[in-house]
Amino acid sequence: MLRLEGVKSGYGGIEALKGVDLVVRQGEIVALIGANGAGKSTTLKTISGLLQTREGRIVYQGEEIQNLPPEEIVKKGLIQVPEGRRIFPKFTVLENLEIGAYLRRDALGTQADLRYCLELFPILAERRQQKAGTLSGGEQQMLAIARALMARPKLLLLDEPSLGLAPLIIQQIFEIIKIINQERQMTIFLIEQNASLALKSANCAFVMENGHITLSGKAGDLAQSVEVKQAYLGI
């Protein structure tokens, strides 16, 4: 569904991605793990068109999408939930969800998705008129995911959904990730520092170090591999 081939990108003089190759297959949950500063978020920003692809190709459903403007990429159904949630604090919960559907013109489908999101996250239904800035961290993460769902993604790009959350909330969020993957047949590209959690939920995974992919394979196999165990699972 999505393939990166030798993708290089970065910030000004800094080259953060030094030739990244990876594949996300339709219907799967694919994890990308790696240490701080490895280039995981940069990978997502490059896919979403916030950063220029300096070399290489990004192919989505047979079409090259590198260096398209972000709104074109959103239109194609690649929706990102960025690191740190980035909900709009001055909007109510409901307004955040509605702006998630910014590019959609199908009022009925949008209404149906709104109902779906509020069922998926009952806490958001309860808080729908509350200013999003006053939600707890976990609620904000749920809102960020729900807002992305309102855009009706074909491929959902999640950047560290577990960041700064309590174990119980993390568990809840990962259960929901699996539910949307199964119920909605939504493909999910999941970035995580929490490697054990990511490898448990994903079908396949890639390990990133210093702007390169160093390991890849079935999530279960990677979880057993000596390198991953030592470097990321602390075993």
Next chain:
Amino acid sequence: MDGQYFFELAFSGLTRGSIYALIALGYTMVYGILGLINFAHGEVYMISAFVGLTAAAICSLLGFSLWAVLLLTLLFAAAYGAAYGYTIEKVAYRPLRGANRLAPLISAIGMSIFLREYVILAQTADFVAFPSLLYNLVEVDFLSDYIGSGELILTLVSLTVLGGLFLFLRYTQTGRAMRAIEQDREMAMLLGVKVDQVISLTFVIGSALAAVGAVLISSHMGQINYNIGFLVGIKAFTAAVLGGIGSVAGAALGGLVLGLVEAFAAGYVSSDYEDVFAFGCLVLILIFRPAGILGQQQSEKV
């Protein structure tokens, strides 16, 4: 205290204030979205007054009714002002996006000087008469002790436009996108908002509002020149800061407060002192509530 006099002053304050509010919105919307004070805003106001003058003359010559002349003049000036706002953003600010904060500021001042000089050369440096489009449109009996029919129309038109803007910002997806960009531009992009387009629209709307204000005040004052944008610009900017720059409701409120303060100062003290009170009020707010009446203490935009 004389009740009659009090209400007269209150209505006169409301009239001025609603105009300050219209113009203040242009400052505050641009500031909210770009973190930039658009110093050329007052000049858009001034140029729109000249456009309004031409439009009014043509419409009158064509023999339209008084109402039609007013509406067409407003529309024409708004369209022209909007085109100016759009162009100023494209020419003076967009190329500097992402540059040091000082660069667009200097560009704004340059743009402002350029527009003034252009009007002096292309039109005249003298005052020219502006037709009074607002009078003899309606007969008002019930309020006529307190407010003239022209002022009443002026206030109603500007309050209607303000109301329309609020509805737009609150209930349309585009208005929401504007407010979303203010909060987090990159996130808005990730939801598919074409940020450049929405920024252009912000300038277009702000400038059209200033143009409406320009036609209304000019026809109230009866004359215009190349310099009228300056004081009105400063007053409207004061209103925006008073209400909390970046806050749309704040700009409206700040405009009304400023108008009322001026009217009462002029009425109960002396009209020589109205500016002293207006800016004194600003100083007090800045001392005790630096973010403005409705503003929130904000960290620097990055």
